Structures are given as C-alpha cells and as structure tokens.
Amino acid sequence: MITQLKGDRRRNRHAAKTEAILAAAWELAREQGLAGISLRALAARVDLSQPSLYSYFASKNQLYDLMFAQGNRQLLERLEAIELPGDPHDALKKVSRELVTFFTEDWARYQIMNQRTVPGFEPSEESYDIARRVFDWLLAPLHLAGVAAEAHIDLFVALLAGLSEAQLANEPTGDRWTRHVELAIDMLLREVQRS
Amino acid sequence: MITQLKGDRRRNRHAAKTEAILAAAWELAREQGLAGISLRALAARVDLSQPSLYSYFASKNQLYDLMFAQGNRQLLERLEAIELPGDPHDALKKVSRELVTFFTEDWARYQIMNQRTVPGFEPSEESYDIARRVFDWLLAPLHLAGVAAEAHIDLFVALLAGLSEAQLANEPTGDRWTRHVELAIDMLLREVQRS
DNA sequence: GTCTATACATCGATAGAC
DNA sequence: GTCTATCGATGTATAGAC
Numbered sequence: 001m002i003t004q005l006k007g008d009r010r011r012n013r014h015a016a017k018t019e020a021i022l023a024a025a026w027e028l029a030r031e032q033g034l035a036g037i038s039l040r041a042l043a044a045r046v047d048l049s050q051p052s053l054y055s056y057f058a059s060k061n062q063l064y065d066l067m068f069a070q071g072n073r074q075l076l077e078r079l080e081a082i083e084l085p086g087d088p089h090d091a092l093k094k095v096s097r098e099l100v101t102f103f104t105e106d107w108a109r110y111q112i113m114n115q116r117t118v119p120g121f122e123p124s125e126e127s128y129d130i131a132r133r134v135f136d137w138l139l140a141p142l143h144l145a146g147v148a149a150e151a152h153i154d155l156f157v158a159l160l161a162g163l164s165e166a167q168l169a170n171e172p173t174g175d176r177w178t179r180h181v182e183l184a185i186d187m188l189l190r191e192v193q194r195s
Numbered sequence: 196m197i198t199q200l201k202g203d204r205r206r207n208r209h210a211a212k213t214e215a216i217l218a219a220a221w222e223l224a225r226e227q228g229l230a231g232i233s234l235r236a237l238a239a240r241v242d243l244s245q246p247s248l249y250s251y252f253a254s255k256n257q258l259y260d261l262m263f264a265q266g267n268r269q270l271l272e273r274l275e276a277i278e279l280p281g282d283p284h285d286a287l288k289k290v291s292r293e294l295v296t297f298f299t300e301d302w303a304r305y306q307i308m309n310q311r312t313v314p315g316f317e318p319s320e321e322s323y324d325i326a327r328r329v330f331d332w333l334l335a336p337l338h339l340a341g342v343a344a345e346a347h348i349d350l351f352v353a354l355l356a357g358l359s360e361a362q363l364a365n366e367p368t369g370d371r372w373t374r375h376v377e378l379a380i381d382m383l384l385r386e387v388q389r390s
Numbered sequence: 391g392t393c394t395a396t397a398c399a400t401c402g403a404t405a406g407a408c
Numbered sequence: 409g410t411c412t413a414t415c416g417a418t419g420t421a422t423a424g425a426c
Contacts, residue, residue: 035312040401051404119230158360161360162357177349177352234418
C-alpha cells in the first residue's frame with residue numbers, strides 16, 4: 001500500500017517534470033524553430049544535464065512525438081470548448097475561425113502538426129490517433145453544414161491550411177489572410193449547395 | 196582576345212560545376228530533407244573535398260539562397276512556357292494547374308520556396324526579386340479573369356498553397372488534393388463574380 | 391582551384407559510476 | 409535519476425602545398 005503510494009508519487013513527479021521539459025521545448029521551438037531545438041539548451045532550461053533528458057524520452061524524435069501529441073490534444077480541447085451556434089453555417093464558421101486562430105498563434109506547433117519539416121520525424125501510431133480524433137470531431141459540424149463529399153472536405157482542409165500557412169509564412173503577426181476565413185467558408189458552402 | 200576567351204571558358208566551367216553542385220544538393224534535399232543536407236555528403240557526390248565547395252558558395256545559407264533562386268527561376272520558366280487559352284477563366288485554370296503540378300513534384304523545392312523551414316535562412320534581395328517577378332507574372336492572368344481585389348488574390352494564393360501542401364504532407368505521390376484545382380478555381384471565380 | 395590537414399564548437403546519443 | 413566523460417558526426421573556417 002505504501003509502496004503503491006510511493007509509486008504514484010514517483011509517477012506524478014516524473015509526469016510533472018516531463019510537462020516542464022515539454023513547455024521549455026515549445027519555448028525553444030518558438031524562438032529558434034522546430035529544428036533549432038538543441039538538447040543541451042533544453043536541458044539547461046530545466047536544470048538538468050543533457051543526458052538526463054533521456055530519462056524522459058528515448059530520442060529527440062520521441063520528444064517531437066510528445067509535442068505532436070500535445071498539440072493535437074490542445075486542439076481537441078479547444079474545439080470541444082466551443083459553444084456552437086444553432087445555425088450549421090454559423091457553427092462551421094466558428095469552428096473554422098477557431099482552427100485558424102489556433103494554428104496561427106504558434107508557428108512551431110503548426111509546423112509539427114501539419115508540415116513534414118523535421119527530417120526523420122514520423123508521429124507514432126498513438127500520437128497519430130489523436131490527430132485522427134481531431135479530424136473525426138470536425139466531421140460532425142461539416143456534415144451538419146452539408147459538407148460531406150470528400151472533394152468538399154478536402155477543399156475545406158486545403159482552404160484553412162492555406163490561409164493559416166500563408167499568414168504564418170508571410171506575416172506571422174498580422175491578419176491579412178486569416179481575416180478571410182468567413183468569406184472562404186461562405187464560398188465553400190455556396191459551392192456545396194450548387195452541387 | 197585569347198585571355199578573354201580563357202576567362203569565358205573559366206567562367207563557364209565554374210558555372211557548370213556550380214550547376215552540378217546544385218543538382219546534387221537537390222538530390223540530397225529530396226532524400227534527407229532540406230535541413231538534412233550535409234556539406235561533406237554534398238562534396239562527396241560531386242567528387243570534391245568539403246572545403247572546395249567554398250570556391251562555389253561562401254556559406255551553407257548561400258547554397259540555400261542559390262536553391263531558392265533556382266526554384267523561382269524554374270517556376271518562371273514553366274509559367275512563361277504555358278500556351279494560354281483565349282478564355283480568361285480557362286487560362287487561369289491552366290496557370291493554376293501548372294503551379295500545383297510544379298509545387299507538388301518536388302517537396303524540397305516547395306519547402307525552400309514557400310515555407311520558413313530552415314532556421315537561419317533568409318533569401319537575399321536578388322533572389323527575392325525573382326520570387327517577386329513570379330508573383331507579378333501571375334497578376335496578369337488573374338486580372339484578366341477578374342481576380343483583382345486583394346482579398347480574392349489572397350484567397351487564390353491560399354487555395355493553391357493549401358492544396359499543394361495538403362498533397363505533399365499527406366500523400367506525396369497521389370492526387371487526392373491536387374485534382375480539385377479546377378473546382379477550386381471555378382469556386383473562386385463564382386465568388387469574384389458575385390461581388 | 392583543389393587538395394590534405396587541422397582546428398573549433400556544436401550536435402544527438404551512449405557508457406558507466408553513484 | 410542524475411551525473412561526468414566520451415563518442416562520432418556535423419558546420420564552419422583556415423593554413424599551406426601543388
């Protein structure tokens with residue numbers, strides 16, 4: 001029983017430290033780019049020696065995997081917190097706005113979630129499952145708004161990714177592209193109705 | 196006169212070797228990712244010692260800059276080679292198809308041209324000028340098709356970038372996203388006409 | 391121009407002591 | 409778990425012979 005409690009405490013300490021390391025990794029990624037994370041700099045930020053990091057993840061790629069999973073978990077949380085308007089078109093617009101806001105508020109997070117930018121990195125099955133859950137969640141408001149054909153869903157994905165990426169690549173802090181989200185959804189919904 | 200010819204020959208040899216180095220760099224980038232280019236591996240591919248590369252560019256970032264410029268020059272060439280249909284809508288579709296084909300046929304090229312993926316790299320003024328010339332070239336078929344408002348031009352950019360990137364990130368060899376290029380342009384042109 | 395040789399700092403990763 | 413020490417590879421750069 002005491003051993004059990006001790007085990008729990010150890011697990012909690014370990015999890016808390018892992019959280020702190022991840023937070024520092026996001027900081028570094030925002031400052032230096034995703035590929036610019038160095039394990040020595042990361043260790044220094046959390047008062048560990050560089051080899052000690054390997055008690056928390058087995059390789060740099062696994063650190064990226066943790067970040068990928070965390071990004072997708074954050075997005076799922078944000079989506080589930082939305083209060084959806086009754087009108088399906090308005091609901092889809094609100095979801096789209098949230099998506100683009102989420103993506104453009106952290107360039108490093110967008111990179112790891114949506115681009116293939118780190119040479120050797122592939123998300124693990126478990127982490128990719130979370131990304132799948134995000135996509136599945138999106139299907140409900142899409143279907144309610146009449147966006148059900150694969151072509152239209154793919155256009156939806158391309159539109160939001162394109163607006164987010166153009167914003168991030170050309171003008172990280174402005175809204176020249178993201179302000180067109182609602183216009184883009186209107187356009188897509190008219191296309192859906194036409195067909 | 197003879198000296199002149201000799202100088203020309205030397206310049207030609209130098210330019211030819213630079214071409215070969217660039218070609219090898221593209222190969223490496225396609226295999227290992229843009230950031231995965233190592234100067235030692237690059238030198239080995241063109242039968243040079245690593246320090247000898249410095250006779251052709253002053254730093255790795257300048258190599259990236261040469262690649263950025265070459266990618267944009269290739270795109271401009273491809274665009275100028277298009278035989279444009281008389282109908283402005285068809286013309287814009289043909290241009291869009293060419294753009295998406297160009298982007299999706301080489302992931303490394305897309306990365307350096309459109310993403311901010313290499314930590315320290317910024318294109319030089321001269322190289323960025325070529326990118327500007329590409330954009331300026333695109334304005335003509337866009338205007339002819341009635342796409343003149345900034346919002347609509349930005350939507351055009353976002354649509355093509357989004358389709359290209361979704362294709363490259365999720366299914367590098369297929370056409371699940373790129374096949375919707377013409378549909379996307381139809382959709383955009385209807386939006387333009389409406390307003 | 392090109393080479394060999396060498397230097398320095400940095401990187402991810404591992405071995406082994408405690 | 410954490411450390412020190414170390415490994416091999418990297419990018420960058422220079423010296424000096426040919």
